[in-house]
Amino acid sequence: MLTIQKKEQRVGLKPLPNVKGKVVMRFAPNPNGPLSLGHSRGVSILAEYWRMYATDGPMGHAAGSELLLRFDDTDPQVKPPLMDAARGWNGYEMIRSDFKWLTGKDPSRVVVASDRIKIYQDAARDLIRVGGAYVCNCDAETFKALKDAKTPCPHRDQTIEHNLAGFDGMCNGTTKKGAAVLRVKTDIQHPHPGLRDWTAFRVVATDAIHPRETLGQIPRHHAWPLLDFQSAIEDHLQGVTHVIRGKDLMDSTRKQTFLYKHMGWTYPETLYWGRVSVHEFGKFSTSMMRRAIEAGKFSGWDDPRLPCLAALRRRGYSAGAVRAFWVNLGLTEKDIAVSLTNLDAEDAKANEPGAHRLFFVPDPQLLHIDGVAGKVAKPLRNPNRPDAGHRTLTAEPHLVVAKDDLAPRLRLKDLGNIEQAGGHGKFTDDVMDRSLAIVQWLPKSLALPFTVLKPHFETDAEAAAAGDDGPEDEPLAPGAKPELEVPPLLEITGLVEPSVTTEVGKVVQLERFGFVRVESPERGVWLHT
RNA sequence: GCUCCGUUAGUCUAGUGGCCAAGGAUUUAGGCCUUUCAAGCCUGCGGCACGGGUUCGAAUCCCGUACGGAGCACCA
Incomplete structure (x- = not known):
């Protein structure tokens, strides 16, 4: 009996291929x-x-x-x-x-490659012994020309003994930078130029001293492995079963596969992201x-x-x-x-359910309001979680509201309605009137100065208005290094309610402003709206 | 130039020949709710790059084209 099953939506990542054991x-x-x-x-x-x-x-x-x-x-x-x-x-x-x-x-484990240079050098000797690598004395330009012409260089067929001796010279410092490299034999005729006899080891310049050598954490080394070699050996040594890496390293996989074949090893399953x-x-x-x-x-x-x-x-x-x-x-x-x-x-x-709400008044305008003194507002710390409690704000004649919020009639959130003109006004009632703007406010004497650092990233609309199509790839002058664009960092100043002091280190939502992480009672860093 | 990878709504993704008149998230428009222009709930707009082929049937297989990206270092 055949049953047709409805396809089920998979959630999360696809299962890894070829999993057996750890x-x-x-x-x-x-x-x-x-x-x-x-x-x-x-x-x-x-x-x-x-x-x-x-x-x-x-x-x-x-x-x-x-x-x-x-x-x-x-x-x-x-x-x-x-x-x-x-x-x-x-x-x-x-x-x-x-x-x-x-x-x-x-x-699970931490491996520092520079601790293990000797291990990689020994692995290189093993590779030379199975005929999988040779010491090449061509300079970089010469080899490139030969490689591009699919022609083996004169060093490719040296004896194992000669290669071993040459490699010792690289390791013990008698061979200088540029005079020799160790190459992995692949296929000099390979259609992909990048895979032809790639470099596994090179001698570094005498003044190129690794910081850990300077600190005495590791002995001085002259011959250092390149990424493709070090990574390939280490993956094997550590028993890596699945390599997941950027698509730009696809050719590394192909290079390293040659090395694994020489050594008779099985290459890990490899997945890529774009x-x-x-x-x-x-x-x-x-x-x-x-x-x-x-x-x-x-x-x-x-x-x-x-x-x-x-x-x-x-x-x-x-x-x-x-x-x-x-x-x-x-x-x-x-x-x-x-x-x-x-x-x-x-x-x-993730952050909204736990973030406490706070009144923040940017660009504060002072109001003198009759009839509010002593009135108390108890806004919830988080309207979706009443159990988180509330703050208490007691009104006084001098209040502040944001300049952008100023209007003849306003509803001070959780307090009541006022009308004002030119900074003077009075409390009218606390009947809910949805036609009024509900604004954040603070009693002047209790409000604390607060600055929000907000990065300003260019939006699509701004980029279009500015008439540029994004970063242009203008050719750099010879020797020049590409520079990072520096977006403006806005400092938005205002006043915040006193309970900010209990929120240091936490993410809060400044109502009608955005989420901010409080760094100190005086300063916050912008998160998002 | 050579080699390789990719192309589903504005963005990201599910989908491996019929269950897809293409699902989800986000963005966006509108509504509900609400003492935040937040959150939540509902509704709407919006997509299989193009051209051939195989097949009863193709987003799914094959070929070509276009577009995007990567590699061709004694960097990682």
């Missing part, structure tokens, strides 16, 4: 700066699978799941790790705390942000205008909302352009 994954950032919103896609997706395949997760089984944090810090010269004691910056520590904030957990651009933040990179901060254009990695997790955390975004945002987008190879609007909607769901 699921082991890794998040592998370069610690050249803290994590950004872009990195958080990877962490969020990986953390979701980590949860799904945990022993007690929805897809779980006894073997469980692991998510490793691996610092891919094998570049002492171009993108060295961020370690600036004077500024208190440490990429490793910043990423560990970003990871913990976002996932709520510590990683390129993401976030409308509000434009084009950015960790190094661009670092330069801009060092130049004083931003106050730090947590400047509210920056796409760093530190900045989102400071503004009050819930980590769960950031994760939900990415999990909802799913894992697709399509390149996407998203707006922060979706994150804000997700965050509102």
Whole structure:
């Protein structure tokens, strides 16, 4: 008997392919700066699978799941790790705390690649012994020309002994930068030029000293592995079963597959996500942000205008909302352009139920109102949760309301109706009249000065009005480095009710203004409307 | 130039030959509710890039075109 079943909507991420036993994954950032919103896609997706395949997760089984944090810090010269004691910056520590904030957990294991250079060098020797790699003495231009012509270079057929000796020279410092690299043999005729005999190891410049070498945390190394080699070896060593990474690394998978074949290993299952651009933040990179901060254009990695997790955390975004945002987008190879609007909607769901309401009066105007003194307003801390209690505001003759709210007749929220002209007026009644604007107000003597820092990102309408089609890719002058756009940071000043002092560190909703994270009794940072 | 990936409403996504006259989220318009222009509830607008083919039947399979993106580093 055949039964037709209605297709069921799948919620959340697709199941991982080819799961047998424990699921082991890794998040592998370069610690050249803290994590950004872009990195958080990877962490969020990986953390979701980590949860799904945990022993007690929805897809779980006894073997469980692991998510490793691996610092891919094998570049002492171009993108060295961020370690600036004077500024208190440490990429490793910043990423560990970003990871913990976002996932709520510590990683299953932490691997620091620069601790393990000797292991990679030994792995390279193993690869040479099986005939999978050779030491190439061509300079970069020469090799490129040969490679583009699908022609093997003269070093490709050297003996294993010769290669081993050459590699020793690279490791012990007798071979200088540029004089030799170790290449993995692939297929010099391969149709894809990027896959032909790729570089596994290079000798770094004598003055390119890794920050951890300077600090004596690791011994001095001359020959450092490139990402594709280090990552491939480490994935095998750590028993990684599933690699999930950006689509830009598709060719890495193909390169590394050659290496795995030489070694007789099985390559992990690999999934990709497409390129993401976030409308509000434009084009950015960790190094661009670092330069801009060092130049004083931003106050730090947590400047509210920056796409760093530190900045989102400071503004009050819930980590769960950031994760939900990415999990909802799913894992697709399509390149996407998203707006922060979706994150804000997700965050509102997370923050709104717990956020206390506060009266905030921007651009305050003083009113002298007869007949209000002593009247008491008891607005709820959260109208959707009466059990959260209320604040108490006692009116006095001098009140403030926002300049934009000024009108001949007004309803002071939770207090009553007034009429005024030129700043003087009187209390009329407290009969509910929905035709009046209901405005926030404060007793002058109790109101506290409050400033909200609000990043101003260009909206589509503004961009259209300004007549530009987004960031233009003008060719940079030789040697020039791309600069980060610096959006304005507005400082909105006003008065807030005294109970702000009990909200420090929390997200509040300033009624009819927006959600703000209170940093101190005097200052808040804009979250969203 | 060579190689690879992608294309469902404004945005993101579900969908792997009939259950799809395409579902969800967000955005947006309107309404309800409400002592916030928040939240909540209801309703509406809006989409399978294009052209061929296979098939009784295609968003789904094949071919081509267009458009978008990535890689071709002694960076990650």
